[in-house]
Amino acid sequence: MSRIGVFICHCGENIAGTVDVAKVAEAASKIPGVALAVDYKYMCSDPGQNMIKDAIKEKKLTGVVVAACSPRMHEPTFRNACAEAGLNPFLCEMANIREQCSWVHEKSDVTTAKAIELVRVIVEKVKRNKPLYPIKVPVTKTALVLGGGIGGIQAALDIANAGHKVILVEKQPSIGGHMAQLSETFPTLDCSQCILTPRMVEVARHPNITLYTYSELESLDGFIGNFKARIRKKARGVDEKLCTGCGVCMQKCPQKKIPSEFDAGLGKRPAIYVPFPQAVPNKPVIDREHCTYYKKGKCRVCEKFCEKKAVRLDQQDEIIEVDVGAVVAATGYDIKGTDFFPEYGYGKYPDIINGLQFERLASASGPTLGAIKRPSDGKEPETIVFVSCAGSRDPAKGINYCSKICCMYTAKHAMLYKHKNHHGKAYVFYMDIRAGGKMYEEFVRRAIEEDGVVYIRGRVSRIYQEDGKLVVKGADSLLGGEPIEIKADLVVLATAMVANSDAEQLAQKLKVGYDPYHFLSEAHPKLRPVETNTAGIFLAGAVQAPKDIPETVATGSAAAAKVIGLFSSAELSREPVIAVVNRLPPPQFSTCTGCFLCEKACPFQAIEREEIKDRKGNVIKVVAKVNPGLCQGCGTCVALCRVKAIDLQGFSNEQILAEVLAL
Amino acid sequence: MSDFEPKIIAFVCNWCTYAGADLTGTSRIKYSPEVRMIRLPCTGRIDFMLLLKAFDQGADGVIVSGCHPGDCHYTSGNFHARRRWIIFRELMEFVGIDTRRVFFAWISAAEGAKWAQFVNSVAEDVKKLGPYESYKKAAGAGIE
Numbered sequence: 001m002s003r004i005g006v007f008i009c010h011c012g013e014n015i016a017g018t019v020d021v022a023k024v025a026e027a028a029s030k031i032p033g034v035a036l037a038v039d040y041k042y043m044c045s046d047p048g049q050n051m052i053k054d055a056i057k058e059k060k061l062t063g064v065v066v067a068a069c070s071p072r073m074h075e076p077t078f079r080n081a082c083a084e085a086g087l088n089p090f091l092c093e094m095a096n097i098r099e100q101c102s103w104v105h106e107k108s109d110v111t112t113a114k115a116i117e118l119v120r121v122i123v124e125k126v127k128r129n130k131p132l133y134p135i136k137v138p139v140t141k142t143a144l145v146l147g148g149g150i151g152g153i154q155a156a157l158d159i160a161n162a163g164h165k166v167i168l169v170e171k172q173p174s175i176g177g178h179m180a181q182l183s184e185t186f187p188t189l190d191c192s193q194c195i196l197t198p199r200m201v202e203v204a205r206h207p208n209i210t211l212y213t214y215s216e217l218e219s220l221d222g223f224i225g226n227f228k229a230r231i232r233k234k235a236r237g238v239d240e241k242l243c244t245g246c247g248v249c250m251q252k253c254p255q256k257k258i259p260s261e262f263d264a265g266l267g268k269r270p271a272i273y274v275p276f277p278q279a280v281p282n283k284p285v286i287d288r289e290h291c292t293y294y295k296k297g298k299c300r301v302c303e304k305f306c307e308k309k310a311v312r313l314d315q316q317d318e319i320i321e322v323d324v325g326a327v328v329a330a331t332g333y334d335i336k337g338t339d340f341f342p343e344y345g346y347g348k349y350p351d352i353i354n355g356l357q358f359e360r361l362a363s364a365s366g367p368t369l370g371a372i373k374r375p376s377d378g379k380e381p382e383t384i385v386f387v388s389c390a391g392s393r394d395p396a397k398g399i400n401y402c403s404k405i406c407c408m409y410t411a412k413h414a415m416l417y418k419h420k421n422h423h424g425k426a427y428v429f430y431m432d433i434r435a436g437g438k439m440y441e442e443f444v445r446r447a448i449e450e451d452g453v454v455y456i457r458g459r460v461s462r463i464y465q466e467d468g469k470l471v472v473k474g475a476d477s478l479l480g481g482e483p484i485e486i487k488a489d490l491v492v493l494a495t496a497m498v499a500n501s502d503a504e505q506l507a508q509k510l511k512v513g514y515d516p517y518h519f520l521s522e523a524h525p526k527l528r529p530v531e532t533n534t535a536g537i538f539l540a541g542a543v544q545a546p547k548d549i550p551e552t553v554a555t556g557s558a559a560a561a562k563v564i565g566l567f568s569s570a571e572l573s574r575e576p577v578i579a580v581v582n583r584l585p586p587p588q589f590s591t592c593t594g595c596f597l598c599e600k601a602c603p604f605q606a607i608e609r610e611e612i613k614d615r616k617g618n619v620i621k622v623v624a625k626v627n628p629g630l631c632q633g634c635g636t637c638v639a640l641c642r643v644k645a646i647d648l649q650g651f652s653n654e655q656i657l658a659e660v661l662a663l
Numbered sequence: 664m665s666d667f668e669p670k671i672i673a674f675v676c677n678w679c680t681y682a683g684a685d686l687t688g689t690s691r692i693k694y695s696p697e698v699r700m701i702r703l704p705c706t707g708r709i710d711f712m713l714l715l716k717a718f719d720q721g722a723d724g725v726i727v728s729g730c731h732p733g734d735c736h737y738t739s740g741n742f743h744a745r746r747r748w749i750i751f752r753e754l755m756e757f758v759g760i761d762t763r764r765v766f767f768a769w770i771s772a773a774e775g776a777k778w779a780q781f782v783n784s785v786a787e788d789v790k791k792l793g794p795y796e797s798y799k800k801a802a803g804a805g806i807e
Binding site for chain 2: 072513655
């Protein structure tokens with residue numbers, strides 16, 4: 001028999017000024033099943049809450065309705081009060097007679113009548129509420145970080161320093177990401193590798209971090225707190241335990257002219273190589289696509305000269321299985337090549353390069369040891385033209401967004417060039433200058449005012465070669481669109497920052513959403529930028545959207561904080577507003593017919609298949625089962641179940657029908 | 664006609680429209696008092712047969728409102744609701760229910776003013792249509 005307690009709040013004058021609260025209490029007391037109906041000035045206050053607690057004990061209430069503000073405001077307050085008094089918190093609901101009644105209507109009988117109806121609706125719902133208990137899910141306190149760039153490194157270090165184990169997986173032979181390729185970073189002009197390599201070394205030495213380089217995620221199964229990851233450790237061809245990093249193999253390798261990926265195609269490397277001298281781990285990798293042994297079966301020079309006998313030409317890929325509780329995706333970005341631009345020669349002209357290639361020229365450990373030289377003839381350029389927004393902000397090229405970092409790195413490149421070539425001329429064709437970060441605007445000003453970089457507001461329509469020079473044809477929009485022609489020795493295109501080519505594949509492996517540009521989707525763009533809609537999977541860095549190094553580091557730490565929060569208790573406690581498929585005694589077992597429409601519809605992949613077996617192990621039927629760790633309680637499955645075998649706790653069919661019938 | 668107070672039942676999602684209606688309240692924007700809101704986690708939760716139950720209870724108008732497509736708190740619940748709505752509207756027309764009395768909207772948590780506007784226009788439309796007495800006839804024709 002229901003014994004519901006109804007508590008009408010005056011909320012000072014907020015409700016009582018428009019609604020006749022005494023009348024509402026009186027009407028509520030007449031509803032069958034209501035044991036007590038009172039009104040009070042401020043229900044959320046301590047005395048108000050004590051009123052509820054006392055009433056629960058004295059009147060042995062089986063349910064509580066607080067008619068006051070919106071449940072979005074105070075539902076936790078009153079549910080906690082009920083819990084403290086010994087009543088299951090899910091037997092308490094709120095009727096919204098403030099935001100949706102007293103505040104939006106005039107003082108009248110109609111308004112009071114509406115308040116009475118709203119109370120009645122919720123009373124009928126609460127009569128059918130069932131006690132619910134938080135769901136406990138165990139948590140494996142190991143994190144998987146995908147990507148060893150600055151974002152992944154930051155996340156891994158933060159999680160490891162908090163005392164949890166981290167597995168860091170990096171696709172390239174070394175960690176460091178794109179930041180390792182940069183010469184200096186804006187706005188301080190810090191040497192990029194100098195600030196990065198200490199962190200890289202820390203990752204390698206950290207007792208809590210297990211580093212797998214030249215490795216990729218093969219698959220991810222499971223759910224938050226209980227993931228099973230399979231990592232493919234690709235065959236390096238070298239036994240990492242024996243190798244000392246002496247480098248003799250690289251010197252002896254006869255294949256020396258393979259374009260180096262690390263040098264963005266401007267430098268050369270051997271077939272057995274370490275991508276850059278400061279690589280972590282400093283162990284080489286054999287490029288099987290170019291190595292003579294794998295192509296023709298001959299050579300084996302590296303094997304011969306290795307003192308430690310560390311070369312293992314027959315090494316195979318290895319699959320490593322790990323149990324993890326959370327995943328941080330920090331796989332970074334890619335940059336469009338110059339071959340993307342037909343108006344700039346489809347990548348045919350070697351002296352038209354992109355931003356990353358310029359970084360390698362400027363870098364002291366790059367192919368030209370830091371001297372800015374033309375890739376075609378090695379001469380120093382007298383005139384360089386920098387083209388901003390090459391591809392970005394251009395619907396015609398299919399890239400509508402702004403790549404965020406190019407205004408800053410273009411200014412940086414122009415400054416670095418001027419610092420090395422005092423008499424050189426640097427021109428920047430720009431549309432806008434986006435320098436929103438700390439000290440960013442001052443940095444760009446410095447380029448213009450101190451270093452004499454000439455900024456022209458306009459776009460470049462064509463670049464072609466003539467008499468050994470690159471003719472750049474653009475317009476100056478501040479002079480009314482006047483055409484400008486500059487004969488340049490080198491052109492640097494600030495090409496668009498895009499998602500990795502395998503970003504879509506990764507998103508599908510992680511079961512995370514992604515946008516049309518293949519950037520992975522955050523749970524909420526404003527308030528939840530490092531979480532995804534898949535519980536337990538977090539984002540850091542440019543994999544989510546173009547961003548610079550400070551933002552990447554910030555999101556790396558933010559993702560780590562989420563992981564540490566997740567790991568901070570032995571078990572995960574989740575709200576029990578979840579769907580449940582009914583189970584009945586044999587021979588029915590469940591009214592579920594196994595159509596699995598719910599499985600397809602669930603946005604969170606929370607529906608699993610359960611085989612119901614007899615004692616011999618034969619399968620009788622396969623029915624749906626909701627994973628309580630994943631279900632978010634949206635109820636889509638409930639509405640589409642053709643036999644109504646699945647119901648949503650807290651918003652069950654019975655409850656909602658009762659609400660409608662109460663009107 | 665001017666004395667007719669229509670009964671309008673609204674099935675709304677917790678994260679967008681309910682929150683939007685809360686915002687209307689916080690902004691103290693006044694609107695027509697005929698609406699009674701039923702809070703659901705998501706419009707995807709709505710079994711459209713509920714709409715018929717609402718008419719059964721004497722509703723003269725029914726509102727269904729949730730997050731904008733693409734913004735569903737649960738990612739895709741509102742897409743399911745939209746698809747169901749498209750089919751259900753055809754079914755209602757076929758069976759003879761007055762589909763002018765069912766209103767479908769996307770109102771987000773930031774659109775407090777829009778909710779008030781919307782409710783007022785719905786109330787006005789329903790008042791013009793008058794009380795829904797012919798539902799009993801349509802119901803009796805066998806959709807129970």
